[in-house]
Amino acid sequence: MSEAIENARTFLRPSKKLPTVWCGGCGLGILMSAMTRALARLGVEKNDVAVVSGIGCTGRLPTYVDFNTLHTTHGRGLAFATGVKLARPKLTVIAAMGDGDALAIGGNHFIHACRRNIDMTAIVANNHIYGMTGGQYSPTTPHGKRGTTAPYGNVEHDFDVAALAAGAGATFVARSSVYHAQELDRLIEKAVLHKGFSVVEAVSNCYTSYGRLNKHASPVDMLRWMKENSVPVGKAETMEPWELEGKFTRGVIVERELPEFIEAYDDLAERLTTSPSAVERVKSILKSFDETAERLNAKAE
C-alpha cells in the first residue's frame, strides 16, 4: 500500500465510526477517498484544512474527515467557505457539494465564487439527482431522464457543470468520475494546488435514487456507464460533436492565471499605506463622508 493511501487513512476521523450514512454502492465514498488521497499526497497539515458543505448526501462528507469541518445550510456552503477563507487565508478550503446544492439552490453563490477567484476548491459531486430527498430531478438530470418529480421524463435541460464554471470565470476547471478514482484524485490535487478558484466536477452515481428510476441494473452498471461514456479532454478535441453526444469529457478543462482575490486585496491594503496617491484617495473618501454629514446636518438645522 502506498504511503499516500496510508496517510489518507489518517485523514478519516477516528471518532466517527464507519459505515457512513451513504447507501452501499454510492459513489460518494469513492469521492471522499479520492479527496483524502489528494490531500495526503499534497502533504497538507490536517489542522490547516477546512472542509465546508451544504445539504444533501454530499453535505454529509465533512463529518467523516478529520479536518476543520463545517456542515452548513442548503446551497450556502461556498458562501460560508468564502468567509472562512477570507478570515484565515492560510487555510486550505474545500467546499463539497452535490449538484442540487451547488447549482440549484446554491447556483448564485457558485457562479459568483467562480467569478471572484478566491483561492479555494469546489468539488461538485454530480449524480444527476437529489439523492437524500429520494430522487427528484436536479439541474443536471439529463433531458428525458426520470426523477420522482419527473415521472414521465425530465422536460428541462441540464447544466454542463464544467462549462458553467468555465463560463462564470473559474480559473481551474476539471472533471472526472468516481469510476476513474485515481484520475479524480490527481485532478483534486491539481485543483487544490491551483492558485485561485478551482472547480472539480466528480460525476458520481446514485443507484438508490437515479439508477433505479432510470433502468440501471446496479451501481456497477452505473460505473460502467461512466467508463463507456466519457472521453479524455485531449481525445475529445479530435472528435466530431456528434461523436461526443451523450458523453462527458474528463481531465483539465480550464487552467489559467488571474489575480487571486486575497492577494489583490492585500496588495490594495498595502498600497493604501505606501502609495501617496492611494493615501490621498483614502483621505478624500473619508472627507467626502464628513462633508455629506455636515451638509445634511446644516440642512436639518
Added chain:
Amino acid sequence: MTADPKGVLTGAHYLDGDHAAAEGALAAGCRFLAGYPITPSTEVAERFAARIPKVGGCFIQMEDELGSMAAILGAAWAGAKSMTVTSGPGFSLMMENLGLGIMMEVPTVLINVQRGGPSTGLPTLPGQADIMQARWGSHGDYEIIAVAPSSPQEAFDYMIMAFNFSEKYRVPTLVMMDECVGHMTEKIVIPEPEEIEIVPRKYYDGPKEDYLPYNVDTDMIPWMVKAGDGYRFHTTGLTHDERGYPVMNAECQDKLVNRLLDKIRSRVDEIVVLEEDQIEGADTVVISYGISSRVAIPAIEQARADGMKVGSLRMVTVWPFPENRIRDLAQKIGKFVVVELNCGQMYYEVERAAAGNAETLLVPHAGGWVHDSEDIYQAIKGGER
C-alpha cells in the same frame, strides 16, 4: 479587555447613524463585513469598505443576503469578529442562516436599518415593523438578543454592546436601527480605545485531544476555537451532540434546544438594558424603543407639564423581552402606552406581560414617518386615571 486602537477613530465627529454604526463595529474589533447593497443601510457597508483595508480586515460584497449571512458565520469560525448589514427584504433572506448561526452558536452581529414594509415597501422611509421578525423570523425555537439605538451616538455605542453580547453568549446579535436613525446626522463622541470595554471570545485552550465543540460547563456556553489553530472540530446545523456530530432523536433535540433557550432565558435580567425615567409613582408608563423613544419625549414632557404622572421606559435591548420588569410594573401603574412604528408588535408582548393588571394602549403607525407626538400625548391623556 479594551478595544484594539487600530479600529478606533477617537474624537468628536458629525456622523449619521449608518456611519456611526460602521465606526462602532470597527471599534468593537469587527474585521469582516459581508453585505449586499440595500437602502437605507448601504452607508454602513460603504464606510466599512473604505476604512477596513487600512485597519486590517476585509469587506466583501456578496451576491445576495443569503450569502452575506453565510459568509459572516464562516468568518467567525475562522476567528474574525464579523457582521452584516441590511434592511427589511434582505433581513428576510438572512433568516435562513440566522438560524444556522443560532444552531452553531456563532458570535456575529447583524444590523437591520428598518424601513417601511411589507415587501419592498418604503425603501427610503422609516419603520419598526421587523421587530417581531427579529424575534421569530427564523424557523424553530430560539432565543436571540437585539438592541435598538435611537441616535448616531447610540448606533456607535450599541454596536459595541451588540458585539459584546454576541461574544459573551455565543449568539448572533441584532441591531435594530431604522431609517431615521440611520440617516440622521448628529455629533458623536468616540472614546479612547482604553475606555471601550470589549468582551473577548471564549476560546478553548485545553488539551487538543479533549476538545469537544459543544461541551458546556454550568454556564451553558461552549468554548469556541478558531479553524487553523489545531483544534479540529465539526459543526453543523443538524441537531448535534457535544462532539458536534448529528444525532437524530428527540432526546438530543430536547437537550440541545433547551440549552440554546436556557443560556439566554436564565440570564434575561443580566442581559436586559432599560432606560427608565420617573417610573416611581407614575400612573402611566410610556414604552418605546429606537426612534420612537425620541419622538415620545415631547409628548411625555407635555403630559408632565399638564400634571400627569408619566414615566418612560425605553428599551435599549428589545430582545429578550423584559418580562419580569413589565409584569412587576403592571401591578403598580394604571396604564402602559406603547409607541412603535408598526401597527402593534411589541404592544402584544407588553399586553401579555401586563396580564390584565394594567391597561395597555398602542400608539400605532404604519411607518413612512415618525409619530405625531400629539397622538402620543392623547394616548397618555386618554386613559389617565
